[in-house]
Amino acid sequence: MSSDPEKMMSKADKMTKLTLTRWSADWRGATELYEQAANGFRASSKYERAKVALEKASQGQVMQSSPWDAAKHMESAAALAQKLSIWDEVADFYRKASELYVECGRAQPASDALGKAARALEEVKPEDAIQLYTDACEILEEDGRDQMAFDLYRACASVYIKLEKFTDAATFFLRLGVAADKCDATNSQCKAYLSAIIVYLYGHDLKQAEKCYNDCSQIDAFLKSDQNRTASRLLTAYNEGDIEEIKKVACSSTVSNLDHAIIKLARKLPTGDVTAVQMNAGDDLDEDDLT
Amino acid sequence: MTVIDILTRVDSICKKYDKYDVDKQREANVSGDDAFARLYGAFETQIETALEKAELVTKEKNRASAVAMNAEIRRTKARLSEEVPKLQRLAVKRVKGLTTEELAARNDLVLALPARIEAIPDGTAGGPKATSAWAPSTASRPDIKFDSDGRFDDDYFQESHESSQFRQEYEMRKIKQEQGLDMISEGLDALKNMASDMNEELDRQVPLMDEIDSKVDRATSDLKNTNVRLKDTVNQLRSSRNFCIDIVLLCIVLGIAAYLYK
Numbered sequence: 001m002s003s004d005p006e007k008m009m010s011k012a013d014k015m016t017k018l019t020l021t022r023w024s025a026d027w028r029g030a031t032e033l034y035e036q037a038a039n040g041f042r043a044s045s046k047y048e049r050a051k052v053a054l055e056k057a058s059q060g061q062v063m064q065s066s067p068w069d070a071a072k073h074m075e076s077a078a079a080l081a082q083k084l085s086i087w088d089e090v091a092d093f094y095r096k097a098s099e100l101y102v103e104c105g106r107a108q109p110a111s112d113a114l115g116k117a118a119r120a121l122e123e124v125k126p127e128d129a130i131q132l133y134t135d136a137c138e139i140l141e142e143d144g145r146d147q148m149a150f151d152l153y154r155a156c157a158s159v160y161i162k163l164e165k166f167t168d169a170a171t172f173f174l175r176l177g178v179a180a181d182k183c184d185a186t187n188s189q190c191k192a193y194l195s196a197i198i199v200y201l202y203g204h205d206l207k208q209a210e211k212c213y214n215d216c217s218q219i220d221a222f223l224k225s226d227q228n229r230t231a232s233r234l235l236t237a238y239n240e241g242d243i244e245e246i247k248k249v250a251c252s253s254t255v256s257n258l259d260h261a262i263i264k265l266a267r268k269l270p271t272g273d274v275t276a277v278q279m280n281a282g283d284d285l286d287e288d289d290l291t
Numbered sequence: 292m293t294v295i296d297i298l299t300r301v302d303s304i305c306k307k308y309d310k311y312d313v314d315k316q317r318e319a320n321v322s323g324d325d326a327f328a329r330l331y332g333a334f335e336t337q338i339e340t341a342l343e344k345a346e347l348v349t350k351e352k353n354r355a356s357a358v359a360m361n362a363e364i365r366r367t368k369a370r371l372s373e374e375v376p377k378l379q380r381l382a383v384k385r386v387k388g389l390t391t392e393e394l395a396a397r398n399d400l401v402l403a404l405p406a407r408i409e410a411i412p413d414g415t416a417g418g419p420k421a422t423s424a425w426a427p428s429t430a431s432r433p434d435i436k437f438d439s440d441g442r443f444d445d446d447y448f449q450e451s452h453e454s455s456q457f458r459q460e461y462e463m464r465k466i467k468q469e470q471g472l473d474m475i476s477e478g479l480d481a482l483k484n485m486a487s488d489m490n491e492e493l494d495r496q497v498p499l500m501d502e503i504d505s506k507v508d509r510a511t512s513d514l515k516n517t518n519v520r521l522k523d524t525v526n527q528l529r530s531s532r533n534f535c536i537d538i539v540l541l542c543i544v545l546g547i548a549a550y551l552y553k
Contacts, residue, residue: 147495185494187487226480253480 005040008033009053031060051080071100075113082120090120091128107143111136115152126159133159146179150188153179158261166203170196170212190227194254195262197231202265206238230254327381327397334371334378338407341367345412361414371408378404
């Protein structure tokens with residue numbers, strides 16, 4: 001066997017091309033050659049060529065109807081693309097790998113692949129990252145493995161926070177709450193709700209925060225939890241315009257158990273003018289109003 | 292029925308009907324028609340019983356019954372004190388067969404009676420006085436002493452040096468205790484959070500472990516199958532003659548090759 005990867009590549013290419021002398025492509029042989037070529041390239045740090053070799057190897061596996069190996073090759077290709085910072089290809093390759101995994105019927109690796117893609121693209125292309133995270137979560141939820149989705153939801157929400165899209169971030173936390181509810185993970189659920197409320201408050205949206213709090217209070221698990229008390233303290237402090245109290249709540253241990261991004265937000269509370277946020281008492285119903 | 296039983300029965304019956312025995316009564320009561328003497332005798336008996344009761348009270352351990360007995364004694368004393376004037380009037384009356392000295396003696400006895408009645412201990416000696424308010428209570432029980440001696444001016448309720456120091460120390464210790472408790476509560480919060488996260492993580496891993504379990508079971512059964520088949524194949528090979536023939540032929544070919552290359 002020639003040890004030169006280039007030669008192997010060309011040989012494999014020839015094996016797959018259909019000519020007059022060759023009526024059916026020899027995918028098995030070609031795939032083997034491609035794999036070896038890829039190893040050779042990687043050893044000599046020719047990542048571009050290695051990536052191409054892996055792509056072709058993956059295709060060969062697909063032709064051989066082994067989606068698992070194909071997916072594995074795709075992932076390696078994507079990792080190389082990441083190293084080379086070719087972001088579109090990263091996303092594409094990971095998506096393809098994920099699809100192949102789904103073909104195998106393995107949801108976890110599929111979502112893992114998308115998760116890796118999203119993590120790679122977080123800095124560069126956050127919107128794509130969010131899309132990838134969402135797809136990953138959907139795959140897991142379809143398969144009924146909600147618990148694995150927690151981390152993905154959290155990561156997605158932190159991306160939204162970085163983008164300063166607080167409503168979307170809060171929405172994701174609520175989705176986390178739903179997933180946690182399905183698995184009876186009450187601690188994560190309550191933490192998710194508290195994070196959502198803090199995010200709303202950070203976005204100067206007291207009304208939304210209160211609505212969110214009211215909705216969450218319907219849920220027994222949240223009602224009985226520490227996070228509920230912290231949330232109510234925070235909201236009353238906001239309503240009274242008590243900055244000291246807000247700071248105290250933000251430094252409490254309940255808040256310190258949340259995600260790092262949320263802790264940072266909480267420490268920065270109160271944002272904006274708290275005194276202007278006080279409720280007007282005149283809107284309340286008159287005591288003598290018996291209707 | 293034995294003789295002794297008869298005797299005791301007769302005794303109790305006689306005792307019961309003693310009061311109808313005129314002779315005996317006359318004997319007991321020396322001065323039968325003397326009203327004073329009769330009344331005086333009754334007084335004496337009552338005082339005696341009261342004194343006995345007072346003795347019993349001191350021995351009594353149950354406070355409720357002690358209080359009840361004291362109350363009875365006090366009632367008796369009150370009744371006796373009321374009847375003392377009657378006795379006094381009788382004492383002055385002239386009775387036949389009585390000398391002047393005896394009359395004087397009777398008077399003295401009557402005068403001494405109130406003192407004797409008062410002297411019966413009934414558990415309230417000097418009691419009511421102790422419950423009075425901050426009035427100067429020099430007449431109260433001798434063993435309770437008030438340092439203030441009745442002086443309650445402004446200085447009295449002012450904090451002394453010791454009491455303010457004590458208060459300060461108390462406050463400081465309380466603050467330290469609160470700090471300590473705060474630290475403990477923070478630590479416990481962290482522990483609780485970690486523990487619930489661990490709980491959720493373990494819950495997450497349970498289905499994974501089940502999957503691993505089933506997959507490994509499948510793998511072991513496959514391996515077992517493969518091993519058995521391999522064993523059969525190898526046995527087949529070994530037991531057949533082809534194996535030996537293969538080796539012999541191989542040696543011959545090697546020999547020919549060596550011969551050719553030499």
